[in-house]
Amino acid sequence: MDFLNTLEHNAFSQWVTNSPSAWAFPTFLFLHTTGMSIVAGGSAIIDLVLLGTWPSLPVKPLVRLYPVIWVGFWMNAITGTVMLCADATAKLSSPDFYLKMVFVFSGVYVLHAMRKTVFADPQLDKGPVPRSAKMWALASLFCWFAAITAGRLLAYVGPNKGAIGG
Amino acid sequence: MNLAHIHLLINHFPTIGTIIALGLFLVALVSKSSDLRLASLVLFFLISLITLPTYMSGNAAEEMLRGRTGVSFAAIEAHRNAAQLAVVFMELTGVISWFGLWKFRRQSSFGRGTLPAVLLLSIVTLGVVGYAANLGGGIRHPEIEDSDAKKIPGAKKVLVVPEQRVVVKELEVGGISDFVTDHKWMWPAFQTLHLMGLSLIMGVVLLIDMRMLGVAKNVSFRAVHRLLPWGVLGFSVNALTGMLFFAARSAQYTTNAVFQWKMALVILAGINALYFTMLDDAWTLKAGGDASLAAKAMASLALCLWVAILFCGRMLPFLGGAF
Numbered sequence: 001m002d003f004l005n006t007l008e009h010n011a012f013s014q015w016v017t018n019s020p021s022a023w024a025f026p027t028f029l030f031l032h033t034t035g036m037s038i039v040a041g042g043s044a045i046i047d048l049v050l051l052g053t054w055p056s057l058p059v060k061p062l063v064r065l066y067p068v069i070w071v072g073f074w075m076n077a078i079t080g081t082v083m084l085c086a087d088a089t090a091k092l093s094s095p096d097f098y099l100k101m102v103f104v105f106s107g108v109y110v111l112h113a114m115r116k117t118v119f120a121d122p123q124l125d126k127g128p129v130p131r132s133a134k135m136w137a138l139a140s141l142f143c144w145f146a147a148i149t150a151g152r153l154l155a156y157v158g159p160n161k162g163a164i165g166g
Numbered sequence: 167m168n169l170a171h172i173h174l175l176i177n178h179f180p181t182i183g184t185i186i187a188l189g190l191f192l193v194a195l196v197s198k199s200s201d202l203r204l205a206s207l208v209l210f211f212l213i214s215l216i217t218l219p220t221y222m223s224g225n226a227a228e229e230m231l232r233g234r235t236g237v238s239f240a241a242i243e244a245h246r247n248a249a250q251l252a253v254v255f256m257e258l259t260g261v262i263s264w265f266g267l268w269k270f271r272r273q274s275s276f277g278r279g280t281l282p283a284v285l286l287l288s289i290v291t292l293g294v295v296g297y298a299a300n301l302g303g304g305i306r307h308p309e310i311e312d313s314d315a316k317k318i319p320g321a322k323k324v325l326v327v328p329e330q331r332v333v334v335k336e337l338e339v340g341g342i343s344d345f346v347t348d349h350k351w352m353w354p355a356f357q358t359l360h361l362m363g364l365s366l367i368m369g370v371v372l373l374i375d376m377r378m379l380g381v382a383k384n385v386s387f388r389a390v391h392r393l394l395p396w397g398v399l400g401f402s403v404n405a406l407t408g409m410l411f412f413a414a415r416s417a418q419y420t421t422n423a424v425f426q427w428k429m430a431l432v433i434l435a436g437i438n439a440l441y442f443t444m445l446d447d448a449w450t451l452k453a454g455g456d457a458s459l460a461a462k463a464m465a466s467l468a469l470c471l472w473v474a475i476l477f478c479g480r481m482l483p484f485l486g487g488a489f
Contacts, residue, residue: 022481022484022485025484026480026481026483026484026485029480030476030477030480030481033361033476033480034473034476036361036365037361037364037365037367037369037476038368038372040361040362040369041364041365041366041367041368041369041370041371041372042369042372043369044365044366044396045369045370045372045373045393045396048393048396049393057385057389057392057393058384058389061382061384061385062373062382064376064382065372065373068376144365145362148358148362148365149358152354152357152358152361153354153358155354156354
């Protein structure tokens with residue numbers, strides 16, 4: 001608990017939490033929301049195309065979305081860590097937070113797995129989308145939308161609920 | 167010029183605008199002209215966009231009338247409830263109209279049920295809008311009050327005196343507002359849906375931008391165009407959840423400058439979406455081709471607009487003094 005207190009009470013974390021400036025907590029929250037939209041939106045596009053049966057839309061070029069998705073992911077990893085440190089004792093004793101982390105890391109794993117299996121398949125775009133690819137797509141949609149839900153609920157459940165800017 | 171004034175100005179669009187659009191649409195149906203049909207659908211879509219700030223400025227007008235004498239609040243409430251229903255039908259008409267524009271771009275036909283659906287929806291919309299508008303006229307038009315005011319359900323000429331301000335607070339409670347605030351889980355649930363909707367929008371915008379700015383060139387824009395309905399789905403979910411937030415807690419939005427910016431940007435983004443839905447410039451982009459400067463500009467504009475909209479939304483509790 002001491003370590004968590006240190007995280008929360010260092011100068012930077014205190015600035016993030018307590019500063020009335022819009023550049024503090026609100027900006028980290030905004031960047032986090034933007035990163036979320038990039039990751040969830042980008043992967044949703046890939047998933048929806050895989051799940052659809054449109055022959056005119058090739059799947060392979062969508063692999064170019066991956067770098068953008070990873071940019072969004074790292075934006076969120078950094079801003080998320082900052083916001084976590086600023087509220088470490090509350091967040092790390094909230095089951096909802098751990099649930100969110102499970103969904104986020106599962107989502108990352110699924111994205112990696114899709115890159116290695118679906119996008120590496122030489123038969124991609126040469127025939128109908130295989131069932132395994134559709135299963136991966138469903139899993140990805142589920143993980144990211146569950147992560148969004150768990151993340152949104154952080155302002156409403158657990159200790160310190162409703163603390164800052166619901 | 168204040169928000170009430172703006173309401174009195176732009177409320178002409180959902181009313182007169184719909185009459186003109188429907189008239190044009192009927193001519194288009196009879197004449198079998200595709201161009202006229204496209205024009206009518208565009209009109210319905212644009213009117214559905216401007217209906218949103220029309221409704222919201224109406225709320226602002228209501229707030230400005232509090233404390234005034236000679237105004238019937240029962241009339242305002244009746245008008246507002248009818249307007250809520252009118253917004254629902256207007257937005258439905260707008261979405262189906264957009265779908266018709268999208269289908270026509272792809273197949274040079276509107277799809278089997280689209281035009282009948284638009285016809286039916288627009289007629290119902292006109293009816294509900296007309297009813298709402300008539301109720302609106304009964305709020306403070308002394309020159310017609312004898313004929314119409316008595317027809318307002320439950321209305322009396324209530325003089326609003328300061329003690330009655332307590333009653334005014336209840337205006338936000340009732341109907342949709344009650345529905346949202348009575349159940350504590352509703353607000354976070356709608357916020358979550360709002361985030362999912364914005365993610366869908368952002369995904370589609372990212373894909374369009376990628377293609378227009380030269381990444382993934384081996385995709386034709388036709389293929390990207392196929393995904394636009396998902397973006398519109400995201401937009402529809404957000405318009406719906408947004409209206410629910412607004413109806414439940416209008417006071418924290420109407421005078422919030424950040425929220426006003428957000429709505430203005432949303433209208434611009436809606437018009438930007440028409441560019442990618444309909445115009446030849448984007449449509450003719452083949453696999454391997456370079457997008458025109460205009461298309462690149464519109465794509466970049468889309469990204470800037472939606473990030474700015476996200477910014478405004480996320481900053482509502484911090485910059486606008488809401489909540």
